Amino acid sequence: MSSRDVIFSRIRTALADVPNLEPEQDIPLNWEYGKPLPLPDVLETFVQNCLDYKAEVERVPAAKVPEAITKMLKEHKVRTMVVPAGIDDGWRKAAEKGGVKLIDDDPPKTHQELNEIDAVMTASRVGIADTGTIVLDHVADQGRRALSLVPDLHLCVIRADQVVSDVPEAVQRLKPSVQAGQPLTWISGPSATSDIELSRVEGVHGPRNLLIILAE
Amino acid sequence: MTINLSISPRRTPAPPPGTIGIGQPEPVASPAFRENAKRQLQNTQMRKNLRHATTTIRNKRLLRVAEVPNWEEVRSAGAALKDRIGRHLDKYLAQAEENLTKAGAHVHWARDAEEANRIITGIVKSKGVDEVVKIKSMVTQEIEMNEALEAAGIAAWETDLAELIVQLGHDRPSHILVPAIHRNREEVREIFNKEMGQYGTPPPDKMSNDPPILAGAARRHLREKFLRAKVGISGSNMVICDTGTVCIVESEGNGRMCLTLPETLISVVGVEKVIPTFDDLEVFMKLLPRSSTAERMNPYTSMWTGTTDGDGPQELHVVFVDNGRTNALADPEGRSALRCIRCSACMNICPIFERVGGHAYGSVYPGPIGIILTPQMRGINSAIDKSLPYASTLCCACADACPVKIPIPDIIVHLRNKIADKKKHDMHPHLEPTVMVPVNWMFNSAKHFEFVQKAVSFAAGTALKNTDYLGPMPWPASPWTRARDIPAPPAESFRQWWKKNRGGRR
Ligand code: SF4
Secondary structure, three states: OOHHHHHHHHHHHHOOOOOOOOHHHHOOOOOOOOOOOOOOOHHHHHHHHHHHOOOEEEEEOHHHHHHHHHHHHHHOOOOEEEEOOOOOHHHHHHHHHOOOEEEEOOOOOOHHHHHOOOEEEEOOOEEEOOOOEEEEOOOOOOOOOOOOOOOOEEEEEEEHHHEEOOHHHHHHHHHHHHHOOOOEEEEOOOOEEOOOOOOOEEOOOOOOEEEEEEEO | OOOOHHHOOOOOOOOOOOOOOOOOOOOOOOOOHHHHHHHHHOOHHHHHHHHHHHHHHHHHHHHHHHOOOOHHHHHHHHHHHHHHHHHOHHHHHHHHHHHHHHHOOEEEEEOOHHHHHHHHHHHHHHOOOOEEEEOOOHHHHHOOHHHHHHHOOOEEEEOOHHHHHHHHOOOOOOOOOOOOOOOOHHHHHHHHHHHHHHHOOOOOOOOOOOHHHHHHHHHHHHHHHHHHOOEEEEOOOEEEOOOOEEEEEEOOOHHHHHHHOOOEEEEEEEHHHEEOOHHHHHHHHHHHHHHHOOOOOOOEEEEEOOOEOOEOOOEEEEEEEOOOHHHHHOOOOOHHHHHOOOOOHHHHHOHHHHHHOHHHHOOOOOHHHHHHHHHHHHOOOOHHHHHHHHOOOOOOHHHHHOOOOOOHHHHHHHHHHHHHHHHHHOOOOOHHHHHHHHHHHHHHOHHHHHHHHHHHHHHHHHHOOOOOEEOOOOOOOHHHHOOOOEEOOOOOOHHHHHHHHHOOOO
């Protein structure tokens, strides 16, 4: 018998007392999926919770996004930045206006090369107000996972209509991405650890700076 | 802690001798919990650090939980889903296998630790490499994978900061969430100074013991390993059956490094870690971060569904591990222990765990969940496993904290019964029935009871003039009184008082 068969037969023997019903009938669930969380102001909650996680947030009208990009990159003295292929042209120009040298991931940069680059700029898929989270599904305007991981600063632009109240709504919005086989990265603030005497240190391996621009 | 590395051919720092794994062929050599606990209680530094950690996390958890208006409903949904999974595990595993395979992952099955390690070692060797980077994972500790890889000449580098401290310190984790919490910053600095340079990028000269500086040293030390790694190894918090998606929840970003940069990724997953649908994710992503690190959301969660062209590892393996889980599943009264999502809330709230720490439990799974899970997975044969269900005061705090409502105290009592039955069955002379004969006599009639009460207060009155507590007593009460103070019996019992003041009226 293969190990697979052994394990399945152990499971069936172990569950001899369980009636032969459909799982949903056997253990019904009193739960409504995808329910929004009633919040007085979804966008403001999103901003506050992102700030609470030590991300920097700029809330601007859509037309002012380029301006915010230039300003934030200047403030952080970013010199080089990798950008995914599908990024907005206006955002690229805004970054260059801030004196940043843009690097395209084409041909794909090696890990070592990415490690030498100061920053990365991406769009995003979903924002979650209740938890201060942004989720990337790594399509063309966000790029492959390594891009938003290796450089030390991540600038992420999110549209107001992408921000939902809570995790259940977000899961529903993300379902098509997963069904299309896209990986997901949920990001809540910069990388952090509390491993030494429980004192919180921002930034271990992921980007130590997370900058979010919320475009209304 | 005494291994001399200059003469050792090892690739990674050696852990202390002995085993805390589950399902290893050799019997577990750890002494019973009581002896371990006594030794751990000597370590005041550890106790101080642990008390600080558990108090901070559990208080913060209460805040985070209070923010969720329907917390109890989410808990019930989590518990029900986990029961649904456990009771129909064969169906869900078959579905997970099908969808993982469809998405392009290779699925393997391991009956026990030994087989899991053989599969993992085989995959790593087939890639022609002699090192891997790994994410902190309970199941890889449970099967003691690092040592199996080491024996095959493969170095497994821990990349979580706390696990790095534990590995470089030739040590063992003391908590499942903050494994190096028994070390203070000065000890961490010493470990880094002494060991880091032997295994890669050394720490900076004259490094201070400031946590951000220490974390910075770890970042530099590990960055080199991440960038060159060809194989990564992870556990998984959830495998989603209807989409074939693997999910990892973490804080530092070391997980993302291990999941993204290597060409090959091996995920080792306990068979109970599957969840039915992608929709169900909402329940667990609400329960887990708030219950474990007491955050609204952990910094990073990664999910992947098979391989993606030009993004991340191009070869994925999932190794499903039984290793005693089906033993737990076979006990209808004990199987709900498999609901566990390894959040550690039960540990942070447990008065016993807070005092003795994770090392006393002789298992990778310490605390309330450990004392019900380890004996179910490993059996109740060794001294440590037989003693674990007694490492509880049955105060029930764990059951209140558990996000998936595992009735931990009920299972503790159930396992104690099992152990007592086994003892009876093994024909060892047994104390309890002997004690119960006079106890029966005492409770049989009011007269008998009164007689005993009078005798006790008389004896106490003569023997205990200056103290309120009885100390250790001679056998047969010695095992019980060694660790407990018994309040001295009152000079007058309630029955005596009633008789005197109410004239025996009923
Ligand atoms: S038993 Fe419950 S509280 Fe304890 S670690 Fe598991 S899920 Fe968390």
